[in-house]
Amino acid sequence: MATFTVAAIQVAYDDVESIADRITRVSDLVRAAAAEHAGLDLIVLPELWAPTGFDYERWKSAAEPLGGPFTQTMSALATEIGVTLHAGSFVERLPEPGAEAKSLANTSLVLGADGQVLATYRKVHRFGFGSGEPKLMEAGRGRVVLPLPLQAGGSVMVGLATCYDLRFPELFRLLGEAGAEAFVVPAAWPLPRVAHWTLLGQARAIENQCAIIQVNTGGTHHNTVMGGNSQVVAAQGEVLGTIDGNGEAVLVATIDLAALADYRETFPVLADRRL
Numbered sequence: 001m002a003t004f005t006v007a008a009i010q011v012a013y014d015d016v017e018s019i020a021d022r023i024t025r026v027s028d029l030v031r032a033a034a035a036e037h038a039g040l041d042l043i044v045l046p047e048l049w050a051p052t053g054f055d056y057e058r059w060k061s062a063a064e065p066l067g068g069p070f071t072q073t074m075s076a077l078a079t080e081i082g083v084t085l086h087a088g089s090f091v092e093r094l095p096e097p098g099a100e101a102k103s104l105a106n107t108s109l110v111l112g113a114d115g116q117v118l119a120t121y122r123k124v125h126r127f128g129f130g131s132g133e134p135k136l137m138e139a140g141r142g143r144v145v146l147p148l149p150l151q152a153g154g155s156v157m158v159g160l161a162t163c164y165d166l167r168f169p170e171l172f173r174l175l176g177e178a179g180a181e182a183f184v185v186p187a188a189w190p191l192p193r194v195a196h197w198t199l200l201g202q203a204r205a206i207e208n209q210c211a212i213i214q215v216n217t218g219g220t221h222h223n224t225v226m227g228g229n230s231q232v233v234a235a236q237g238e239v240l241g242t243i244d245g246n247g248e249a250v251l252v253a254t255i256d257l258a259a260l261a262d263y264r265e266t267f268p269v270l271a272d273r274r275l
């Protein structure tokens with residue numbers, strides 16, 4: 001039976017820990033997850049877990065190009081554990097300023113078990129209402145769906161999105177249309193709106209008949225209490241696993257891809273769309 005087993009690592013951090021120390025610590029969490037759970041197909045980290053989700057001043061000094069030290073460290077880690085790694089996102093320094101003359105982007109990074117960069121995704125919808133992301137970062141313009149190899153053979157099509165993107169159902173529809181069977185959504189989503197995080201994730205899964213893997217940040221930094229409550233939801237809307245609260249924790253869940261295909265075939269709602 002085709003299954004897709006994922007480990008979501010909810011990283012909690014504060015303002016005291018340095019970026020270098022956090023990268024070392026989280027790398028150890030990734031190693032431990034891979035050692036404890038044989039047969040993982042994918043490990044996922046949250047959005048901007050190293051440079052912080054909301055300390056905008058840090059972003060400028062922490063920015064680095066794709067292929068820089070963050071990419072190299074995550075690539076070496078994926079190779080060491082032999083598991084596909086969605087390294088969350090980092091602050092990318094763009095090769096040249098984009099259409100809005102900004103030189104940063106919130107870029108997700110997926111590495112194969114051999115350390116190769118399988119995909120990058122630049123967050124399309126920027127959060128901050130005039131400050132933070134829209135002020136400092138270019139918006140991504142592409143949708144990203146890619147096949148991820150499964151340990152048991154075959155592959156699963158995953159669509160990439162980041163945090164605030166979850167509020168924009170049209171992006172997820174496009175990812176579904178491009179063949180996604182599962183969405184992967186790293187986030188830095190604060191506690192006051194965490195009910196939206198869980199509910200919107202379930203809605204995106206149900207309305208697109210796609211599984212969703214949502215990996216949030218925990219702890220408190222820059223006066224922002226993060227929401228945690230990472231979850232994995234099946235295409236039918238069943239919550240396969242959740243992390244209660246905003247502490248640091250690992251969630252392992254298995255998505256049944258044969259059941260997903262069967263569900264789409266026997267309950268083909270997307271064929272009834274009227275555009």
Ligand SMILES: NC(=O)CCC(=O)C(=O)O
Binds near residue numbers: 126167188190196
């Ligand atoms: N980092 C983010 O994109 C935060 C999104 C958020 O807080 C919200 O949508 O609410």
